[in-house]
Amino acid sequence: MTNYDPDKHPLIEMKGVTKAYNPRKGFFGRKGNKVLALNDIDLNIHKGEIFGLVGQSGSGKTTTGRLLVKLEDPTHGKIRLKGELINDLGGKPLQHFRSKVQMIFQDPYQSLNPHLSIAETISEPLVVHGIGSPESRREKVIQTLETVGLRPGKAFYNHYPHQLSGGQRQRVAVARAIVLDPEFIVADEPTSMLDATIAIQLLRLLSRIRDEFGMTFLFITHNLAAAKYLCDRVAVIHEGHIVEVNTAENIIRNPEHPYTKKLIKVQPGFRF
Amino acid sequence: MLNNHYVQRFVKGWRIFIKNPVGKAGIGILTVFMIMALASFCLPLFGPMYDPMTGIDPNIKISTPPSLTHWLGTDNVGRDIFAQLLEGAKVAFIVGLSSAFFSIVLGTVIGMVSGYAGGWVDAILMRTADIIMVMPSLVILLILASLFGQFNIWLIVFIIAIMRWPAVSRVIRSQTLSLKTRPFIEASRVAGASSVRIIFRHIMPNVLPLAFLYMTFRVTAAILVEAALSFLGFGDPSQVSWGMMLQWVWKSGHMFQAPYWLIPPGISISLLTLAFYMLGRAMDEVLDPRLRKEGQS
Amino acid sequence: MSLLSVDNLSIGYETKNGMVKAVDGISFSLEKGRPLGFVGESGCGKTTIGMTLMGLLPDNAKILSGSVRFQTQDLVRLTEDQWRSVRGKDIAMIFQAAMNALNPVYRVDDQVREAILAHRPDISDKELNHRIRELFELVEIPYERIHDYPHEYSGGMKQRVIIAMALACQPQVIIADEPTTALDVIVQDQILEELRAIQSKLNTGLIFISHDIAVVASICEDICVMYGGQIVETGTRKEVFSSPRHPYTKTLLGSYLSLDNEEHIIIPDMRESADLTLASGCCRFQANCTACDAACKSDQPTWIDISPTHKALCCDAGIIRNPHD
């Protein structure tokens, strides 16, 4: 990983990736049809960009994100991080990969363990990778809390998730994702459960983190406007196929695929 | 460090619990028996005559009804029944709690591992559980007893624990299965946490309340099994217990002559198991928010 | 005369931490054929209002003051028996996430039949079947599919069944509480289209609740913006959206991402959630308000008129009267 050249390889490269789920067996052992959540996907994400993945629910967005953080493995195809294949990682290399790639989940009420304090939650990645001493970890956690806008960090340190609002919880989830200084973060609809006034602040935070730390993001959303606001480039996904990839501007101004046009048409807005 | 969070959870649960009349009654009965068990430690203070095993009243050689010196009377060799009852309470707690504890620990760990690991680990553990679960535990105990003679009390505890973990592990396993796909577990996997860490750090605190609930029900079962074994004559003869007292009543032919001897241990067994059962029922309500009367927690 | 009028309604919830005033002194009236929208962040009391109009408040809720006039009755005084003849018949509600509450073991047409029979037990079989067919036509579910079970339906179709059930007895007022929140954007668009069509066809009274201002704007003629249990601004949709006056409305509109308003995004700094334990009538937005001064903490806000239909609740008339920041 030392001789990675961002000009030669994209940070993330998906090539011919297919993911099939075996649905539950039928009542009498009769097999149902396989669900092709992703069907032959090619995707490149460059270092330092916020890449948007937009589509309606069930189109395969979450599946893409889960493959990229290796919560699941593809049925076919290859996924590379910095030019290195991650399909069959195990042991030490997998552990190294885990320190480089993080995920922010959709539901802030489900993604924090109710029995762990905020400090325990955020320091977990540091603990499992054996980074720092208890004191230095404490410092790092407080510093990260402040980075994500939970100030003063000390005040939140010993809180539990139930003491926080949805927006604050999502900030904790962001803190957990960035505490290891990863290279790549998957954010799966991180604002879909939040009120508009809170959601926009979180988007702002993600964009600030990118600017400040140079992390690369995959931002998953069903909201084209949010993608346009935050992302450099956007891919539109429909029934497991990427139908269009372009800069956010161009996707909205000159959509090419009929599905993209439809998606633009149904975005709520103030047209009356 | 005593974790403030767990204290708060406990206090909150306790408040709901203590509002429940069933829970209150259970706690009440339990307290009485607890005092009795503790009182058994004070017996030596009253002289050797009140030793439940060897304390024979020199003036009495037969079973006598209640009197001032022997509140519940004496057994057929002149030992104090009240002293035996207190000692029996202690034994019931030891047998009940320790065998329940071991079976719950075993069941919880196996259930979590089985549910989280899945695959062949799950298959092997759960088939084993099935096999043990369908074995009639009392019959097995009787067969073992007839092979090896009478049991030491700790052997009984051990066997009950071995026989009784499967049901717990099934429940814990299904709970684990539903926790396993929750985002906070997945977040921890993405962060690089090992399976051992995920099981003990993330899954365990979430299944522990359920495990405790099962523990109260297991105590009931364990007390009954020990009483039955002792009554049937397979108990530890060097140890007084309620089941053993019943066995003595029966063996010495006092079944119908000495109600003062027969009734106290009989009632004690029923009441103590009932108390643990009530405790479990009330805890069930604490754990299941759907049963709560309050609109919001 | 208006179909439904609410006057100075306050509702509290009894909780461990004392009384929480989830709705604080709100007044509005609903006109036939003019959909009324309620918009505000989650927890601002929208569902509580809906539940009050259906007589379905939970046990720990208490109506502290006010009246709800519907036809000749004051709804807050109805007994449970009286409610039974109003609820579902004159006033119907599409509940939040109701589509997941369809009973999985009954066919959908049977569930709609049940809804009709509840209020018209003496209806003839012929009429009943006719009515069911009519309802499914109205919500555009193909006739062949009406005998299916709920799990055979998509989310959007389930929501249509819920709408059909709400319409079953030709209610005069329909309350739709976040009817599209659990749905996908594309399906949401279809359901909104459906609701608009039904509304203009049946011309009933419609109260539409959502946290999404654009969704409310696409359905409703009149808008009430809520914050912390109070209505802070009300007006026609044009007035509220093109000339918002209350600081909260401005924040809400400014932080709404849509494809057309990129330039006008303001990042709000909303740190605290509304304090519902404040005394009645206090400004609840003060902790988050950028224009707040000392007077806001002591004074009670008053309604300031901008036009006969447009008004906002604030301590400072200057802020409200001034259309620009």
Ligand SMILES: Nc1ncnc2c1ncn2[C@@H]1O[C@H](COP(=O)(O)OP(=O)(O)O)[C@@H](O)[C@H]1O
């Ligand atoms: N664990 C799974 N088992 C079976 N099917 C699944 C599983 N996860 C996702 N799917 C299916 O894959 C498709 C894509 O799902 P997902 O990636 O979650 O979509 P999105 O996030 O865009 O809503 C859907 O049809 C979904 O039903």
Ligand SMILES: Nc1ncnc2c1ncn2[C@@H]1O[C@H](COP(=O)(O)OP(=O)(O)O)[C@@H](O)[C@H]1O
């Ligand atoms: N049963 C209840 N008991 C106590 N508080 C409640 C109850 N239901 C709602 N609340 C509180 O009342 C407020 C308004 O809730 P609600 O009407 O559901 O808001 P909305 O529908 O706008 O999200 C919230 O702060 C909520 O926490």
Ligand SMILES: [Mg+2]
């Ligand atoms: Mg998804």
Ligand SMILES: [Mg+2]
């Ligand atoms: Mg609501």
